[in-house]
Structure formats: C-alpha cells, structure tokens
Amino acid sequence: MTLDEPSGGEGGxxxxxxxxxxxxxxxxxxxxIAVFGYVLSQQIDRVVGAAGPPAPGEGETSLLVPAVLVLLTVVGAVLLGLLSWWFTRYRLGDTGLEMHSGAIMRQHRQVRYDRIQAVDLVRPLLxxxxxLSEVRVESAGGGDSHVSIAYLRHTDAEAVxxxxLGLAAEAQQPTPSPGPEGGMGSPDSRAELARPKGGPVPPAGPEGPWPGRGAAEPxxxxxxxxxxxxxxSVLLSWDTIFFLALLCLALVLTFVDLGVVIGGFLPVVLITGMRSIIRLxxxxxxxxxxxxQTLTSQRGLTxxxxxxxxxxxxxxxxxxxxxxxxxxxxxxxxxNVAGARIASADGDSGESVLVPVATTDEVLRLLEAVTADPVTTAEVASLVADTPEGFVGVPSAARWFHPFARRRIGYLPGRRAVLTRSGWLDRVLQVVPWGRIQSMTLQxxxxxxxxDLASVQFLSTVGPVRPRVEHLSTDDAQxxxxxxxxxxxxxxxxSSGPVGCDPTPDTVDWP
Known part of the structure; x- marks a missing residue:
C-alpha cells in the first residue's frame, strides 16, 4: 500500500x-542559455567585423548554419529533457521514500522514514x-542514501x-505497547494514522500534516x-581589504605609466567581487x-x-x-553535522555555516538552543570575556610557535563539553560535547x-570544525x-537526551 501524495504528474x-x-x-x-549566448556573441562579432559587403550567398550561409545548430540544440535538449522527466518518479511508500530515475542506467533510491534527519525546501532562481521548488531529503546514512525531488509545484513541495516530516517523526517515536484491538495503542490504529488510504491530502499548515507528530511544535x-x-560584514572582510589593495596598486601602476599590467588583475578582481556578491x-x-529539536532557517535573495x-x-x-x-x-x-550534506539539483552543495554574522548575545542564545545547557553557554561566555578559572593554557615554551597568541591558546574542561580557544587576529572558540568525541590523537x-610540547586533536565528523588544542605541555596534553x-x-x-550536552542532573564527580 502506498500513500496518496501531491505530484507533478501521473506516474501510473x-x-x-x-x-x-x-x-x-x-x-x-x-x-x-550558454549556447544561445555563444551563438549570439558569434553573430555580433560577424556583424561588427564585417569590412565590406558579403560575397554572393555568404550572408545566407553564415546565418543558416548557426540557425540549424541552435535548432538542433533546442530539439535535442527538449527530447532528452522529456526522456529524463518520463523516467523520474517518486513515491511515499509504507516504510520510506522511493525515487526512480534514469532512462538507460536505471537507478532506484530509497530513504526509510526512521532514517530521515532533515527535509529542506530549495528554490533556485529559475x-x-x-x-517550482526542490525537496531535499537527508538521511542518517551515507551520501548515496540521500534523495532530492526536483522539481515540484511550490504548494505540492510544501505538502510533501x-x-x-510527519512520517519521519512518527517512525522515530518509540513504539508503544500494543493495546486492545482497535485501541489507540494497537498496530492497526497506528498504521491507520500514519497511512491514510485516500482522501484529500492533509493540509501542510503550521501544525504539519498530523498534529502531535514532532512537526507540529511552534x-x-x-x-x-x-x-x-x-x-x-562583507565590507569588513579580508576580501574587501584585498580588493582595496588591488585598487591602490592599479592606481600606482597607472601613475607610473604601467597601466597595461592592470589587465592581469581583472580575473582576481572578478573572483573577489563574486565571492562578496554570493555571500550577500x-x-x-x-x-x-x-x-x-530542530533548528530551521530561511535565507536567500535569488x-x-x-x-x-x-x-x-x-x-x-x-x-x-x-x-x-x-x-x-x-x-x-x-x-559539524553528522551525515553528509547533499547537493541541490542545480549543482549547489550544502554547507555547515549556521549563521554568517551575529552579535555575542545572539551567538550565546543559539549555543544554548543547540546544547540545551545554560552551563555550557555560561562557560563559553566566560571564555569570550576573559580567561576563567580552570582554563589550561600553553607553557612559555610555546612562544616560539605563537609569539602573540600564546596567552589565548588552551582549553577549558567544561561540565558537559570541552571548550578550546585559539587565535590572535581571528579569534576562535570551539565546543565539543564530551559525548560527541569519537577519538583523540596526540601529536x-x-x-x-x-x-616538551604536544597537541591534542579530537576526531569529529566531516565539517568545518576541527577541534584541536596545540602545543600544550606534554603532561597537560596527556x-x-x-x-x-x-x-x-x-x-x-x-546520555538519553537528543543533544550532545546532556542537561540532566549528574551527581558523578568528574576525575
């Protein structure tokens, strides 16, 4: 039995x-668009570069060949697109989401509901x-187990x-003990709740498709x-400083009659400018x-x-x-989020930057939301403001490696997490819950x-955060x-909670 769902077309x-x-x-x-742009630029070059009247038949030939190429490109793209669309289908089955694709090389991908970690909605400019919108489904498995449904009508994508989210929350809930036949605890009643046999699609409003399933929390x-x-924040970045330095250099070169060299800076300037525009x-x-137990975010201009x-x-x-x-x-x-982030259908990859710029109060509020532990948040605030009691720094011998930042480098053994601090120009604070440490390496x-120094590196999942404390004394590192x-x-x-910093009471004395 399968679920009736909104769709972009009939699938059989x-x-x-x-x-x-x-x-x-x-x-x-x-x-x-690139093909049309290339053909158009070629025609503009022909028109601009024409020095005299064309030879008999030359004008017709020069216009006929590009027209035929454009027509073949369009027809080929339409046929390939229709073939790809015909063999791309999805289904919300009894136990998971299934996706069929491929005309020659058939592919069948499936993500079980109890393995779903996140469901995102992406809308590229086109x-x-x-x-239309794209539905990205990220699972707890490897990258091959992720599925992207691209594209659906926006209302249908929101409903899917x-x-x-409702089915994932239902599947991940502990299975209650069987009750009387026909009662709310019986398997038949739970299946009836999770798998309606027809009828209209439940509304995808703020309460989710089924109230009380995890997606209904406000x-x-x-x-x-x-x-x-x-x-x-973009203007106060190293990209902007680099751009201004190139501009000053270009002015100097122009003043000394070396303006011809400026053309070599153009690619670097374009790349720097594009990085800033993309960030905005x-x-x-x-x-x-x-x-x-989920952080949600909405962003994007185009x-x-x-x-x-x-x-x-x-x-x-x-x-x-x-x-x-x-x-x-x-x-x-x-x-660092466990499980690889998948790429969008338009080729854009995910990232692990949660917030690009925030004030200190906002960062501490987000940290408390993620860790669910005000104690860890207070420890981070103490590291931001000063060097608190219990902070273990590097010895004076480490000045040969860090002549300016030696007093800032070290770690704080927190109640629920280990906190590291480093950096002189760019200050960095890292938080790794004790329960999330997979392994350690002494280097x-x-x-x-x-x-007589040593560095400690904590192994985490793939991501931008690489927890590490450098150049401690050997005794402190051990x-x-x-x-x-x-x-x-x-x-x-x-740990029985959903987050790494388990906030439940603990009477155990740490060693």
Whole structure:
C-alpha cells in the first residue's frame, strides 16, 4: 500500500508520481542559455567585423548554419529533457521514500522514514520564476542514501515536505505497547494514522500534516540577520581589504605609466567581487528558529532555502571572530553535522555555516538552543570575556610557535563539553560535547619533543570544525586525553537526551 501524495504528474498505477515536466529544463537551463549566448556573441562579432559587403550567398550561409545548430540544440535538449522527466518518479511508500530515475542506467533510491534527519525546501532562481521548488531529503546514512525531488509545484513541495516530516517523526517515536484491538495503542490504529488510504491530502499548515507528530511544535524565533549588518560584514572582510589593495596598486601602476599590467588583475578582481556578491545573495534575509529539536532557517535573495538542522546530529560547534569584526562584536557560527550534506539539483552543495554574522548575545542564545545547557553557554561566555578559572593554557615554551597568541591558546574542561580557544587576529572558540568525541590523537613533532610540547586533536565528523588544542605541555596534553576518554565514555553511557550536552542532573564527580 502506498500513500496518496501531491505530484507533478501521473506516474501510473504503482503509486509513483512524476516530478514537474519543466524539471529537466530547470536543471539544464544554464546550459541552454550558454549556447544561445555563444551563438549570439558569434553573430555580433560577424556583424561588427564585417569590412565590406558579403560575397554572393555568404550572408545566407553564415546565418543558416548557426540557425540549424541552435535548432538542433533546442530539439535535442527538449527530447532528452522529456526522456529524463518520463523516467523520474517518486513515491511515499509504507516504510520510506522511493525515487526512480534514469532512462538507460536505471537507478532506484530509497530513504526509510526512521532514517530521515532533515527535509529542506530549495528554490533556485529559475525554479522561482516558474513556481517550482526542490525537496531535499537527508538521511542518517551515507551520501548515496540521500534523495532530492526536483522539481515540484511550490504548494505540492510544501505538502510533501510536511508529510515527510510527519512520517519521519512518527517512525522515530518509540513504539508503544500494543493495546486492545482497535485501541489507540494497537498496530492497526497506528498504521491507520500514519497511512491514510485516500482522501484529500492533509493540509501542510503550521501544525504539519498530523498534529502531535514532532512537526507540529511552534517555531521559536532565535535570530534574524539585518541586511545592513550583512552588508557591513562583507565590507569588513579580508576580501574587501584585498580588493582595496588591488585598487591602490592599479592606481600606482597607472601613475607610473604601467597601466597595461592592470589587465592581469581583472580575473582576481572578478573572483573577489563574486565571492562578496554570493555571500550577500546566499544569506540575505536569514532567520533562524527552533522547532522542537530542530533548528530551521530561511535565507536567500535569488535562491531561497528552507533548511533544518536536527540538534541530535550536531557534533561540534565553532564561533569565529575576524579582527575587523572585533569592535562590532560579531561572530560567525559553524557546526559539524553528522551525515553528509547533499547537493541541490542545480549543482549547489550544502554547507555547515549556521549563521554568517551575529552579535555575542545572539551567538550565546543559539549555543544554548543547540546544547540545551545554560552551563555550557555560561562557560563559553566566560571564555569570550576573559580567561576563567580552570582554563589550561600553553607553557612559555610555546612562544616560539605563537609569539602573540600564546596567552589565548588552551582549553577549558567544561561540565558537559570541552571548550578550546585559539587565535590572535581571528579569534576562535570551539565546543565539543564530551559525548560527541569519537577519538583523540596526540601529536608531537621533532621540535615539540625538544620543547616538551604536544597537541591534542579530537576526531569529529566531516565539517568545518576541527577541534584541536596545540602545543600544550606534554603532561597537560596527556591529562586532557585521559580526561576526555573518561568523560566521553561516561557521557555516552548516560546520555538519553537528543543533544550532545546532556542537561540532566549528574551527581558523578568528574576525575
């Protein structure tokens, strides 16, 4: 038995539905635009470069060949697009989402509901212009187990996303003990709740498709990044400094009659400018909210995204403050999320930057939401403000490696997590819950051995956060390794909450 769901087209009597017919053309739209742009530029060059009247028959031939090429390209793209659309189908089955694709090389992908970690809604520019959206489903498995449904009508995509969230929450709930026949605890009644046999699609409103399934929790707003702050953060970046340096160099070269060299700077200038523009358009209008045990965010100017980060998948956090942001008190918040992020149908990959720029109070509020532990948040605040009691720094011998930042480098063994601090120009704070530490590595190079120093690296999942404490004394490094092993083992045994910083009472005295 399968679920009746909104679809972009009929898929037959097997319960599968096709995506919207425009989907392949949205994915390949840039290629078609590039072909037309190339042909158009060739024609402009012919017109501009014509020095005299064409020879008999030359004008007709020069226009006929490009026209035939464009026609063949369009026809080929349409046929390939229709073939791709015909063989791309999806279904919300009894136990998971299924996706069929491929005309020659057939592919069948499936994600079980109990393995779903996040369901995001993505709207690239071409999709927005045509009223379509992409549904990204991220699972707890490897990258091959992720599925992207691209593209559906926006209302249908919202309904599919809401239903997937409801089914995932239902599948991940502990199975209650069987009750009397026909009661609410019986398997038949639970199946009836989760798998309606026809009828209208449940509304995808703020309460989700089925109230009380995890998707129905109201969203608690946590953060909204003003556009003015986002623009200021881009201007106060190293890209802007580099751009201004190139501009000054270009003025100097022009003044000494070496302006011909400026053309070599053009690619670098374009790349730098594009990085700033992409940052602005990607994070425009960012809002972050907490819905149950999931952080949700909405952002984007040209490509809008509705993303979610399950708290139980967060393995490590990092807040970074560039030197140019220090006076304003702004930070960037990054996270390591277990499970690889999938790419969009238009080729854009995910990222693990949670917030590009936020104030200190906003960062601390987000940290408390992620860790669900005010004690860890207070420890982070103490590291931001000063060097608290219990902070273990590096010895004076480490000045040969860090002549300016030696007093800032070290770690704080927190109650629920280990907190590291480093950096001089760009300040960095890292938070790794004890229960999320997978393994540790002690590293000691030749010069380290001579100075009796060692570094400790904590193994986390793939992501931007690489927890590490450099150039501790050998005794402090070994002490940290033993401490982390003991606390990580204890935290994994007793942790019953959805987040890494288990906030339940603990009477055990740490070693």
């Amino acid at each position: 009597g097997d319960g599968f539905s096709r995506v919207h017919p425009l989907s392949p053309f949205i994915r390949g739209g840039l290629v078609v 999709a927005r212009m045509t009223g 996303r809401a239903r997937l 969203a608690v707003p946590l953060l909204r990044v003003p556009v003015e702050r986002l623009i200021a 358009t990607r994070w425009y209008g960012l809002t972050v909210a907490l819905r149950g 490509d809008t995204r509705h993303s979610s980060v399950p708290l139980q998948r967060v393995q490590a956090l990092e807040v970074q403050q560039p030197v140019l942001w220090r006076r304003a008190g702004w930070w960037t918040l990054k996270v 000691q190079g030749p010069l380290d051995r001579r100075l 002490r940290l390794a033993h401490l982390a092993a003991a606390r990580a083992s204890h935290a994994r045994r007793r």
